[in-house]
Amino acid sequence: MQLSTITDNLDLYLxxxxxxxxxxxxxxxGSLVLGTVxxxxxxxxxxxxxxxxxxxxxxxxxxxxxxxAVLLAFGLPKLGExxxxxxxxxxxxxxxxxxxxxxxxEALRSGVNAVAPGQGEAAxxxxxxxxxxxTLVVLPQAFRTVVPxxxxxxxxxxxxxxxxxxxxxxxxxxxTEFVINDTIDPLAALxxxxxxYLLLTLPTGLLVGRLERRTAFSR
Amino acid sequence: MTSRNLLRTxxxxxxxxxxxxxxxxxxxxxxxxxxxxxPSFAAGSTMARIQQAGVLKVGTKFDQPLYxxxxxxxxxxxxxxxxxxLIADELGVKPTFTEAVSKNRxxxxxxxxxxxxxxxxxxxxxxxxxxxxxxPYYVTGxxxxxxxxxxxxxxxxxxxxKKVCSVEGxxxxxxxxxxxxxxxxxxxxxxxKCATAMENKQVDAVTTDEAILLGLVSKKPDAFKVVGDxxxxxxxxxxxxxxxxxxxxxxxxxLEKIYExxxxxxxxxxxxxxxxxxxxxxxxxxxxxxx
Numbered sequence: 240m241q242l243s244t245i246t247d248n249l250d251l252y253l254x255x256x257x258x259x260x261x262x263x264x265x266x267x268x269g270s271l272v273l274g275t276v277x278x279x280x281x282x283x284x285x286x287x288x289x290x291x292x293x294x295x296x297x298x299x300x301x302x303x304x305x306x307x308a309v310l311l312a313f314g315l316p317k318l319g320e321x322x323x324x325x326x327x328x329x330x331x332x333x334x335x336x337x338x339x340x341x342x343x344x345e346a347l348r349s350g351v352n353a354v355a356p357g358q359g360e361a362a363x364x365x366x367x368x369x370x371x372x373x374t375l376v377v378l379p380q381a382f383r384t385v386v387p388x389x390x391x392x393x394x395x396x397x398x399x400x401x402x403x404x405x406x407x408x409x410x411x412x413x414x415t416e417f418v419i420n421d422t423i424d425p426l427a428a429l430x431x432x433x434x435x436y437l438l439l440t441l442p443t444g445l446l447v448g449r450l451e452r453r454t455a456f457s458r
Numbered sequence: 459m460t461s462r463n464l465l466r467t468x469x470x471x472x473x474x475x476x477x478x479x480x481x482x483x484x485x486x487x488x489x490x491x492x493x494x495x496x497p498s499f500a501a502g503s504t505m506a507r508i509q510q511a512g513v514l515k516v517g518t519k520f521d522q523p524l525y526x527x528x529x530x531x532x533x534x535x536x537x538x539x540x541x542x543x544l545i546a547d548e549l550g551v552k553p554t555f556t557e558a559v560s561k562n563r564x565x566x567x568x569x570x571x572x573x574x575x576x577x578x579x580x581x582x583x584x585x586x587x588x589x590x591x592x593x594p595y596y597v598t599g600x601x602x603x604x605x606x607x608x609x610x611x612x613x614x615x616x617x618x619x620k621k622v623c624s625v626e627g628x629x630x631x632x633x634x635x636x637x638x639x640x641x642x643x644x645x646x647x648x649x650x651k652c653a654t655a656m657e658n659k660q661v662d663a664v665t666t667d668e669a670i671l672l673g674l675v676s677k678k679p680d681a682f683k684v685v686g687d688x689x690x691x692x693x694x695x696x697x698x699x700x701x702x703x704x705x706x707x708x709x710x711x712x713l714e715k716i717y718e719x720x721x722x723x724x725x726x727x728x729x730x731x732x733x734x735x736x737x738x739x740x741x742x743x744x745x746x747x748x749x
Contacts, residue, residue, distance in 0.1 A: 313651065316658045323658065327644070404626070405647040413645070416561075416627035423564055423588050 244427035245434070248418045255414030256435050262331060262400040262410060263439065267393055269336025274343025278381075279373050281344060282351050292344065300341040304402050308334040312406045331403035339396045346388040350381030383454040390447030394440045411435045497548075504698075504705040505549060508573055514546040517558030517572035517697075521648065523673030524730050525578050528557075538576040540725035541595055541696070541716075545574070548712045560627060564588050567697050574709070575697035578670065580629060581744070590702065590748050591695035592709030595722070597741045599688025600630045600637075601668035603675065605656060606683050611663055613686030617641040621661040623652035629692070630666040637689055649674060657681060667692050669730065676733040693741065700748065710743045 245252070280292035299307070312330035316323040354377050362372040382389075404413035411432050418428040499505035508514050518538050519526035525536040534555045546553040558566055558577040566572045567589045574592075581591045602622075604611045611620060618640035624631040626645040634641060644661050646652055652664040653674050664671065668688050675682045696709050716722040717740040726737050 309651070313654045313658060313660075316660055323660065406651070407644045407646055413626060416647075419561055420627035420629075420632075423584055425561055425565060 240427045240430075241422075241424060242427065244418065244422045244424040245431035248414075248421070248428075248431070251414045251418055252411065252431055252435050255409060255411040256438070258403075258408060258410035258413070259397070259400055259436070259439065262328075262335060262403055262408065263393075263397045265332045266335030266339065266396050266400060269332065270339035270343050270392075270396065271389075273336060273340035274347060275378065277340060277344035278347035278351060279370075279378075281348050282373075284369060296341045296344055299338055300345070302338075304334065304338050304399055305405065307338055308402045308406060311337075327407040328403070331400070331406060331408045334402065335396060335400055338399070339392055342392045342395075343389065346385045346392060347378075347381055349388075350383075350385035351377055353384050354380045386447060386451040386454060390444065390451070393447070394443055397439050397443065398436060499708075500704070504573065504702055505708055508549055508551055512551050514542070514549060514551050514553045514574070515572045516542040516546075516553050516555050517563060517566045517575040517577055518542065518555050519559070519577045520555075520557040521650070522578055522670060523676055524733065525669065525673065526555075526576070527673075535729070537596065537726060537729040538578065538694075540729060541713075541722075542574065542576045544716050544721055544725065545696075545709065545712050548715070560625075563697060567699055570699070573698070576694075577697075578667065578694055579697050580667075580692045581695040582629070585697075586746075586748070588700060589697045590700050590706050591697060591744075591746075592706050593695035593713055593743060594693030594741045595696065595713050596669070596694040596726075597738065598667045598669040598692045598694065600633060600665060600690040600692065601671055601684055601688045602686050603653075603656075603664040603671040603682050603684050604662065605659075606681055608662070611685060614638050614665075614689055617663065620663060622663045622665055623655055623661040624665050625649055625652070628666065630690075633690055634665050653678070653682065669694075672730070672733045679733075693744070703748070706748075707745075710745055713740075713743050 277292045277295060280288040281296070283289060302310075308331065311334050312327060315330075316325070358376055358380065359372055362376040367375065400410060401412040403410050404416070415428050415432040418431065419425045422428060499509065516539075518534060518536075520528040520534060522536065522538075526534055526538040527536050528534050539553075539555065542553050542555070556566070556572055558572070558575055563575050563577060563579060564585070567575055575589075576595075579585075579591075581594055585591070602611065602614060602617075610616060614634075614637050617634075617638035620641055621644055622634055622638065622641040623644045623646065624634060626647060631643065631645055634643060641663075644652075644655065646655070649664065649666060649670060652661065655661045656664055657678075664674070668684060669692075671684050675684060696713075698705055698709065713722070716725075722740050723737070731737055
């Protein structure tokens with residue numbers, strides 16, 4: 240186990256780092272948008288929407304991510320063009336976004352439930368529609384209570400993005416495979432991978448902490 | 459644990475105990491055609507330690523058809539597995555198999571998790587720096603697999619602009635870059651994904667050792683075929699702890715022994731012979747000087 244295994248291959252790690260960053264950013268964006276829509280569906284007055292979102296959450300969060308990624312990347316292309324020509328990067332982002340949306344939805348739903356019922360009732364009583372009530376009154380308050388769990392999900396997503404390495408996407412994990420093969424020094428190579436993941440997840444944790452303090456209620 | 463399972467476990471333990479005592483005693487319990495008297499080894503040698511333990515710990519692939527594959531029954535089968543069994547026979551012990559993947563083969567050997575690795579393990583200079591090799595016991599070469607109905611690819615020179623799939627971190631994945639510089643490379647973590655992607659037409663060819671490709675073809679002979687000549691030489695060896703010269707000599711002697719008495723050929727016929735008709739002759743053992 241030698242430090243040179245990491246230092247000699249910094250260019251490979253950096254290339255992988257950029258890949259992981261892109262996967263994380265796009266996956267986080269996708270899961271946040273979809274998760275918010277799902278959470279809104281789960282608390283909506285329409286039974287079909289509620290049922291649909293529940294089925295989605297229970298299916299996606301109970302399916303291991305590597306399984307989901309393979310089902311998407313190799314299953315859906317069987318439907319033919321144009322889906323067949325999707326890049327594997329696209330499949331990886333889709334898998335990450337779809338999977339973590341289920342968790343975002345649940346975190347957000349707990350935030351919605353924490354908003355005092357009077358808020359929603361007041362909004363409805365002054366004539367706001369359900370979508371208006373959600374976007375203007377309930378969700379803004381819900382988000383600030385769920386900053387810590389959302390931060391958790393974001394960090395999990397960063398690490399889970401390693402699943403992309405198994406489907407031809409250049410990320411930290413994928414590049415580490417090359418370093419291992421080139422140096423026959425798996426321990427140092429994997430320690431390098433851990434370091435570069437930390438480089439992403441530690442600042443994420445710090446940022447989430449700051450965001451949490453800035454958005455906190457004064458009680 | 460149900461009582462039935464308990465019984466089964468007990469029976470298994472008894473069998474292991476029997477096997478362990480058998481190897482220390484007379485040769486009356488010898489099995490197999492060519493197995494001769496159990497040799498005794500110098501105290502302190504790896505061979506003596508393995509006999510003491512009663513088991514030969516083997517790292518092998520669990521996902522490599524024809525070489526090392528764990529079937530639905532839970533048994534590992536294949537040519538690598540047979541070679542390991544023959545070596546265990548020579549020691550008078552039973553083999554136990556642990557899954558080795560390309561990534562963990564060297565740590566497994568270095569940390570003593572296994573005594574030997576027989577896992578489509580190509581002998582090369584880089585690996586020789588960290589482990590020793592006995593053998594080779596089989597020589598294959600890199601080749602190409604395409605869809606059965608694809609007539610556009612007949613060899614590595616037809617790969618310009620084609621999508622070629624292999625496994626990340628593998629030697630074939632590196633070599634194809636120089637052998638077919640205009641090919642577009644796609645890398646997954648398993649060859650199974652490569653095969654599925656090729657069925658989907660997400661990639662056009664799969665490249666790796668011919669031995670491995672034949673294993674994939676054996677699963678779907680109607681969908682895949684191997685094309686072209688091999689364009690590399692991959693000698694498969696038995697990995698062992700670096701510096702254990704006595705053990706390496708023993709393994710090399712054992713290989714030469716099973717070449718001569720026909721057990722090597724029998725094992726090859728029973729495994730690789732299922733999909734390949736003209737089987738190779740045993741390769742010469744390379745007793746290189748370990749650095």
